[in-house]
Amino acid sequence: MATDAVTGPVPELDPAAVERWRRGGGELVELLTLARERLGGVAAVRIGPRPTVLVTAPEAVQHVLARHPDRYVKRSHRARLLIGDGVLAATGDAWKRQRRLLQSQFTGTGMRRYEQRIAGAARAAAERWAGYARTGEGFDVGEEMRRFALDTIWRALTGHPLDAGRARELTAVAAVVAALPSLPADEVEARDSVAADLARIDTVARHAVAAARDGAAGPDGPGLLQVLVDASAAYPEYTDRLLRDELVTLLVAGHETTATTLTWLYLLLDRHPAAREEALAAGGEGSPERREALQALVSETLRLYPSAWILPRHATEADTLGGHTVAAGTDVLVCPYLTHRDPELWPDPERFDPRRFTAAGGRPARQGAYLPFGIGPRACLGTQFALRESTALLEQLLPRHVPVFTSVPAGAVYGLTVRPDGPAPATLAPAG
Template sequence: MAGDGLVETKRSPLGLFAAILRNPLSALPPEIFRERLVLASVAGRQSLYVCDPPLIQEALVKNAAHLGKGEIARKVLGPALGDGLLTAEGAHWRWQRQSVASGFQHEKLVGFLPAMIGAAQETRARWEDATSPLDIGHEMMRTTFAIIVETMLSGSADLDVGRVERSITDYLEPTSYVFAYSMLGLPEWMPYPGRTRAREATRYLRESIGALIGLRRAGGARRGDLLDMLLDAHDPETGRAMQDEEIVDNLLTFITAGHETTALGLAWTLHLLSDHPQIEQKVLEEIATVTQGGPLRPEHVARLDLTRAVFQESMRLYPPAPVITRQVEKPFSLGGLSLGEGTVLYVPIQAVHRHEKLWDEPERFDPARFLPQAGRTRHRYAYLPFGAGPRICIGSAFATMEAVAILAVLLPAARLARVSHEAPEPSLKITLRPRKPLMMTARRRETA
């Protein structure tokens, strides 16, 4: 089956299992960084890695109806997120997406900017009192979680932010085992470390969000937020309203995906800037020019082109959601291959973003790649930080605007420096987390 740009590779089940448990990123075939297509076989089970932008577009757009989220996504995400927007299929997915689409229109997003700036200012104030190194990933998750709660849930004070964050971590931590068991066809009943804690985390998350829905229903007041949109949603084909369990599915989807991915993108951004002080200085100069040295205001954010480019380049090197997984439900052909039902298709975003045939010096941090007009000749499917096709992340504009606002508040106030000179290792836990916490010191800038 090998042909132009196609490489076939085989791996032993035990070798693959060990690699996945250590870090699923290390289990990806190394050929994906230089080839268009990689066909991998493990114990007779085949997977196709698609790394060529035109073929990615062909698969995820032209043949979207032939693909489903698949068994792996169901097993990894289903226990916590149920049948919400990230995991649902077909008509059930379409009507759920339509029901929240108005909440992500540009005018609505601009109205969220004061809350985004306010959350960043609270983080800045917290850093002013910091006397010991900060876990910058945790700091960014606190910040983005506060924004999600304020903008999507109208400042629901009853949520225990710390416990919700811990529960999300407890749920994600053992996903390597779920992923490994699924890839190798092992039964779901097999035990693994962290399973009980993950189940307890899932129970807490779903019960706490369910209680929030109950309070809103009982109160009767409408606040025009995401929760209200879900409470008012009706399936256009059947006319039925969204049930509480489905609302829990979707709220948890937005809470986990909506704050986790942006927080990680910001953490990696701050790490990269600390290693590139010349680029950081240019960002500081842009912020000072746009704000004229005053506090950041909502109207400033759209004018911070370099700050936005820095975040976008960070997501190229460290895409928060580094792999797209699909499963063939109806056979089709791709790149000269006939894909049968059940074939698992991967778009390894981490590899596409660092592919030697797609990017000049792919390992180099160069935000200029994303300045206005810089990417006019780049294939739109060479850069996929928010996914691609009909299921592209609905919150992509929200996340980018949020990240720029947070950076523009924090960077002029605090100089961050890494505690360790050891290069951080990215680890795949559904999202791309640092294997060890990114510990940084925060010092007040003399010019702030």
């Protein structure tokens, strides 16, 4: 239980303001921003028939995600139709088992196994970019980032580079992810409307699982899928269905987020070219200083655009949160996006300034003030992987090329992830 004095239910945003927002056809993020501005770090908004509690104050974020994950659980993940019972959507004992098995693969020695594969994918991207620079051919930066991130996670999962045919088939993943927020509420109808894409994804997954079952290791040795297939010998719950779900979960969780982050990063650098110069001035190629500076670029991008911009939870019991009572059954939205833009935590929050992550005292020390990868037991399994692949790519591309955008997206789409709201076509200028 929290020790603060309890002051009654969570203050709720005036229904007239919600109605105005609804009539104006605004984005959810606008309504949540209004609620935070008017009511503070724990605020209720009646988006549906019952109030949803928006949580942005760091202490309350900690309370929900890290201290009491048993009171605030994940429920009916929106992406379930795509990722099934994979670790992102699983709950209870099944989740614990799945998480334990995967965790060892994404930390310490487990991570080292991916170094070569990440480097291979970064080199392949660098070769493509060298080609664009030579020929002057235009390309889309968002598509390039997606291709890199998908190639990287595919290599980690299967041990093989992603070939063009599979890359084409896997565009179905992005299509389903983009469609998810607007699918019908009825599960059967929702499934029907993306049936063709789901079928394409299932075919790719079936082949990959079959290859892992045959023990067909890739050029860089067996992939993570092999570990899961091996686990299925000891744990009968790892059926072909769960293997498919885990594979698709890792594909979705492991590429959509990284790809949008890298796309935002390039769009931000386009507006702030000095940040690129500063990062490249820090140490030589491959030096720890350079890597730290590149990581700061990624961290600051993730502050402004944390791809998982809302983290939904459901209160299983009555609780006290930030001095307010929360009834059992309440839907809760933790919102890293708004926490990261709180001027009391982050001075001049709209400003892109990677030095926040390199200068002493540049970022708030309070736990819960920065959480692009979530916090607590359900925090991102791929944090190290994502940071490593991002810096590996930047190490290759940043010193050599500067994209010249022919147009830039005007804003953001706040769907399952926060992503640029249009293409980002560019040609390459040699870096000066």
